[in-house]
Amino acid sequence: MTDSKPPRPLGCDRVTHTVREAVIDGLAAVELSAPDAAVEATFVPGAGMLGASLRHRGEELLHLPGGVSHYVQTGSSAGIPLLYPWANRLAGWTYEAAGQRVELRRDGAGIRTEEHGLPIHGLLAAARGWDVEEIAADDDSARFSAGFDFASQTDLLASFPFPHRLRIVVTLAHNELRVATSVEANAGVTVPVSFGFHPYLRLPGVARQQWEVALKAADRLVLDHQLIPTGAREPAGVDVGPLGERTFDDGFSGLGAPPQFRLAGGGRTIEVALESGYPFTQLFAPPGSAFICVEPMTAPTNALVSGGAELPLVEPGERFEAAFCVIIAA
Secondary structure, three states: OOOOOOOOOEEOOOOOEEEEEEEEEEEEEEEEHHHHEEEEEEEEEHOEEEEEEEEEEOOOOOOOOOOOHHHHHHHHOEEEEEEEEOOOOOOOOOEEEEEEEEEOOOOOOOOOOOOOOOEOEOOOOOOOEOOOEEEEOOOOOEEEEEEHHHHHHHHHHHHOOOOEEEEEEEEEEOEEEEEEEEEOOOOOOOOOOEEEOOOOOOOOOOHHHHHHEEOEEEEEEEEOOOOOEEEEEEEEEEEEEOOOOOEEEEEEEEEEEOOOOOEEEOOEEEEEEEEEEEOOOEEEEEOOOOOOOEEEOOOOOOOHHHOOOOOOOEEEOOOOEEEEEEEEEO
């Protein structure tokens, strides 16, 4: 899948961590490696900053059927995609936020719909326009950053008329992959924040029914028939136990101390820690799936429409930051 291109490796003689630029399916990519922990990660700025691979001891921990090219062609979520500027679905095609009323167009740039015909997962799936800013590696980590100038994207501003600067820093430190995202309101307007990520996790060589899962959360968001939060909540978490035949497409709040999510089986554990800026999460494990997702979310589903105190706003000149980690142990 990786095209031939002279790599630009960076690291130290002891090969604790390395990072290099690459090309995957004709798109700019960055590969990070922590040989001491046998962990490797690949992100593709040329495909919307997609997390395309997370390998441990050579085994793939992400679900990405069809590879990067399929994701680019279809926009169907897989790997670790960024959901921006909103995560999950909106209840309709109109929203009001930060003093602006917006009418979404079905043929708008980046617009995708779900099974109920509602707009879902924002505008940046497989989007071009990301610029790699920095690449570095040392004894402690391999890392890179990339920026996206939303203010220059006139087609996207029609659906999200809040010019700003978006930046993501990806760091691999031994067995821990950290993704930090910042939204800078650098254009004199207030910017609503409702983004998230959607890691598709799997345990290779272990039957789905045998996966042990747990989620620290106090409340489950009550949903209507279109999976939109009603505003009500009920006490709920996900106790430690086999996934078995259980299915999920549920939102949670009142999250416990990180790591909030744990997936274990076959002598391997994957934990997801919502470090900061993510007070909500969605747990997604549909029937017959070979994956489970725990989605860091800065606001609840439909927050651009429902508004209120749970929709963060970045005032002009300020910056919003959020970070989550995926931790692998065996």
